[in-house]
Amino acid sequence: MDVFGDLRRMNKRQLYYQVLNFAMIVSSALMIWKGLIVLTGSESPIVVVLSGSMEPAFHRGDLLFLTNFREDPIRAGEIVVFKVEGRDIPIVHRVIKVHEKDNGNIKFLTKGDNNEVDDRGLYKEGQNWLEKKDVVGRARGFLPYVGMVTIIMNDYPKFKYALLAVMGAYVLLKRES
Numbered sequence: 001m002d003v004f005g006d007l008r009r010m011n012k013r014q015l016y017y018q019v020l021n022f023a024m025i026v027s028s029a030l031m032i033w034k035g036l037i038v039l040t041g042s043e044s045p046i047v048v049v050l051s052g053s054m055e056p057a058f059h060r061g062d063l064l065f066l067t068n069f070r071e072d073p074i075r076a077g078e079i080v081v082f083k084v085e086g087r088d089i090p091i092v093h094r095v096i097k098v099h100e101k102d103n104g105n106i107k108f109l110t111k112g113d114n115n116e117v118d119d120r121g122l123y124k125e126g127q128n129w130l131e132k133k134d135v136v137g138r139a140r141g142f143l144p145y146v147g148m149v150t151i152i153m154n155d156y157p158k159f160k161y162a163l164l165a166v167m168g169a170y171v172l173l174k175r176e177s
Helices: 003-009 012-040 148-155 157-176
Strands: 046-048 063-067 079-082 091-100 106-111 135-143
Touching: 012 063, 148 157
Parallel strands: none
Antiparallel strands: 046 063, 063 135, 079 091, 079 135, 091 106
């Protein structure tokens, strides 16, 4: 399996064709992702549950489908995905309390179904409530355990590279046959 040898044996037209095919695949994936962002109103329309804090509703590795339409009010009992300042990874938890002020401003408190206490310890220092601006999306559906591939690839980077090598070998062998 001499990849560079295969590349050297290709004429310029074949090489350009391969590069263009790869670029089309990448750009198509990006267009689909951006289209989902527009359709769902969420900056991240699909997320993976990374912990067991929402069990039994969602398990580690479940793939969630999100929407985030600003006109929809946030209600207690709803499952939201939110970002906290200073943390990179969004959190999936349930809204347990909602406070709506006379001016229409809404603040709410969240908690993981499998956690003993609410999420105030997870919020940035001095923050006791979340606001709509903190919400990435609201769970509208899920596929159980489909996101385990993502978790495995993040937890075991060598597996990710092995998977890429196997996929590359498959493409090369498929092309030769």
